[in-house]
Amino acid sequence: xxxxxDFMGMALGGFTALGGIGxxxxxxxxxxxxxxxxxxxxxTIDLKDYKENVLATEKWRGKPVFVLKQTKEMIEKAxxxxxxxxxxxxxxDYYMVAxxxxxxxxxxxxxxxxxxxFLCACHGGMxxxxxxxxxxxxxxxxDIPPFKIDGTKLVLGETGPEYEKMLADGTTxxx
Amino acid sequence: xxxxxxxxKPFSHQWLNERLAIDTLxxxxxxxxxxPKNINFLWAMGMVLAATFGILLISGxxxxxxxxxxxxxxxxxxxxxxxxxxxxxWLWRHIHGVGASVVFLIIYIHMFTGxxxxxxxxxxxxxxxxxxxxxxxxxxxxxxxxxxxxxxxxYWAGMVITNLFSGGSxxxxxxxxxxxxxxxxxxxxxxxxxxxxxLLLPLVIIGAIVFHFGTLRIPHVNNxxxxxxxxxxxxxxxxxxxxxxxxxxxxxxxFLSKDVFVMGxxxxxxxxxxxxxxxxxxxxxxxxxxxxxxxxxxIYPEWYFLWSYEILRPFSTNVGLIAFAIAQVIFFLLxxxxxxxxxxxxxxxxxxxxxxxxxxxxxxxxxxxxKLPPEGAWSTIGLIAALVFFALWIALPIIxxxxxxx
Numbered sequence: 307x308x309x310x311x312d313f314m315g316m317a318l319g320g321f322t323a324l325g326g327i328g329x330x331x332x333x334x335x336x337x338x339x340x341x342x343x344x345x346x347x348x349x350t351i352d353l354k355d356y357k358e359n360v361l362a363t364e365k366w367r368g369k370p371v372f373v374l375k376q377t378k379e380m381i382e383k384a385x386x387x388x389x390x391x392x393x394x395x396x397x398x399d400y401y402m403v404a405x406x407x408x409x410x411x412x413x414x415x416x417x418x419x420x421x422x423x424f425l426c427a428c429h430g431g432m433x434x435x436x437x438x439x440x441x442x443x444x445x446x447x448x449d450i451p452p453f454k455i456d457g458t459k460l461v462l463g464e465t466g467p468e469y470e471k472m473l474a475d476g477t478t479x480x481x
Numbered sequence: 482x483x484x485x486x487x488x489x490k491p492f493s494h495q496w497l498n499e500r501l502a503i504d505t506l507x508x509x510x511x512x513x514x515x516x517p518k519n520i521n522f523l524w525a526m527g528m529v530l531a532a533t534f535g536i537l538l539i540s541g542x543x544x545x546x547x548x549x550x551x552x553x554x555x556x557x558x559x560x561x562x563x564x565x566x567x568x569x570x571w572l573w574r575h576i577h578g579v580g581a582s583v584v585f586l587i588i589y590i591h592m593f594t595g596x597x598x599x600x601x602x603x604x605x606x607x608x609x610x611x612x613x614x615x616x617x618x619x620x621x622x623x624x625x626x627x628x629x630x631x632x633x634x635x636y637w638a639g640m641v642i643t644n645l646f647s648g649g650s651x652x653x654x655x656x657x658x659x660x661x662x663x664x665x666x667x668x669x670x671x672x673x674x675x676x677x678x679x680l681l682l683p684l685v686i687i688g689a690i691v692f693h694f695g696t697l698r699i700p701h702v703n704n705x706x707x708x709x710x711x712x713x714x715x716x717x718x719x720x721x722x723x724x725x726x727x728x729x730x731x732x733x734x735x736f737l738s739k740d741v742f743v744m745g746x747x748x749x750x751x752x753x754x755x756x757x758x759x760x761x762x763x764x765x766x767x768x769x770x771x772x773x774x775x776x777x778x779x780i781y782p783e784w785y786f787l788w789s790y791e792i793l794r795p796f797s798t799n800v801g802l803i804a805f806a807i808a809q810v811i812f813f814l815l816x817x818x819x820x821x822x823x824x825x826x827x828x829x830x831x832x833x834x835x836x837x838x839x840x841x842x843x844x845x846x847x848x849x850x851x852k853l854p855p856e857g858a859w860s861t862i863g864l865i866a867a868l869v870f871f872a873l874w875i876a877l878p879i880i881x882x883x884x885x886x887x
């Protein structure tokens with residue numbers, strides 16, 4: 307008698323647990339980003355359009371992306387600080403392209419062209435012209451979005467060899 | 482089978498009694514639910530909270546009829562439709578906004594009353610823990626509701642708070658995107674926080690309120706002296722008509738009449754705010770529609786979250802997150818960190834008296850500093866207050882362990 311009850315209890319419990327796990331999986335998947343959200347994740351920009359030391363803000367996956375064409379002095383400074391690897395080189399020009407969200411908690415830093423630096427008003431973090439962090443609390447420089455160089459055009463959201471190199475040597479985190 | 486009188490008129494007292502035991506229910510739940518006599522107006526805060534929750538629910542129902550959970554329509558459905566077109570729509574919105582803010586004021590008073598009188602100790606631990614659970618649920622309810630008008634503060638508070646779940650150096654960006662259902666707060670985010678705010682969280686809150694009441698039943702309500710007495714004996718005296726000698730009063734109508742008096746005063750204050758000072762609960766920045774490409778100059782939470790925000794702020798990302806996480810849960814542990822056997826008001830508990838006032842003042846300082854921009858001296862005071870907060874929690878078991886038994 308007891309064995310039969312145990313068996314029925316375990317059978318009921320087992321099937322209920324199975325159904326429960328299935329339901330949890332369905333719930334998790336329902337909260338996932340939709341395919342339409344995922345597929346809208348590409349933006350193409352033309353680097354010819356930008357002027358030196360004038361910050362442009364593009365939109366990629368709903369996030370602001372900073373594009374800053376570097377002046378000669380900026381390039382010299384970046385070379386000295388070993389941050390040239392943070393820049394994207396197209397022909398002979400260097401561009402800083404980065405997600406414009408503070409790596410601390412995601413506010414948008416403001417650019418001051420006179421100082422050639424960024425300041426985040428939320429918690430006082432600062433970045434230089436290559437978007438490398440110069441003052442805490444941000445733990446790292448602004449993240450560089452996945453990109454693929456196509457002539458003078460840049461496809462944001464696609465992964466090209468230059469971006470893979472940045473990922474591999476730890477210049478940026480995956481975003 | 483139970484006995485049913487065939488001659489009982491439908492819906493008469495006898496008819497209902499036979500089917501629902503209404504006399505027993507009334508006795509157990511109100512006329513013979515005993516409350517100590519030795520209490521003051523602070524004991525009314527529970528019913529004040531229950532009434533405020535009721536008002537939030539009713540005003541919310543009316544807002545729900547016109548609110549549109551769509552990123553293109555939400556802002557206008559609140560600021561145009563409800564505020565200018567719907568008859569008395571402004572009233573529901575201002576009641577709801579003021580209520581959401583004031584409910585936290587009363588929660589904090591309710592909490593600190595419990596801490597002062599030791600109402601979390603010796604048999605009352607579950608009252609405290611279920612109350613803290615309600616505090617967390619109300620915080621989630623307030624946050625999800627704050628997203629709905631889809632203004633600048635909604636959007637950026639949503640961005641910053643969901644970013645907390647990346648866990649600093651853990652970089653759980655996938656988790657953040659999963660919570661949002663998008664790379665940034667967008668339609669999927671608004672839709673799910675709308676659901677949480679109007680359905681799931683209120684359901685859980687109602688369940689938790691019932692549980693909170695349930696935890697009170699056996700240990701009974703504490704009193705001003707933390708005195709332990711025989712409730713059965715006191716109840717017997719009361720029922721025998723020796724009301725003067727008895728240490729208890731029934732919940733209904735005696736305790737409730739006192740509650741209603743305190744509620745009367747409270748609602749004068751509440752509706753004064755609703756009609757004349759609703760703006761304190763309406764951040765001007767949130768009257769700009771959400772814009773993912775522009776951060777407001779200062780992002781700060783509503784006043785009731787400022788103390789924990791200020792614990793996050795002065796530290797580097799990882800330390801700040803850990804400090805913030807500890808601050809969110811440490812109050813749950815109060816019944817176990819307080820090692821003293823005494824159930825008594827803080828004023829009679831030696832060093833604990835200073836601990837109580839130091840904690841209260843420290844949280845007020847943290848609240849003020851959280852609102853000020855993180856610059857210069859404010860930054861330093863904020864850091865010191867955050868360190869004092871943790872020092873007090875570390876000191877608590879030590880100073881209560883050495884407390885003399887009263």
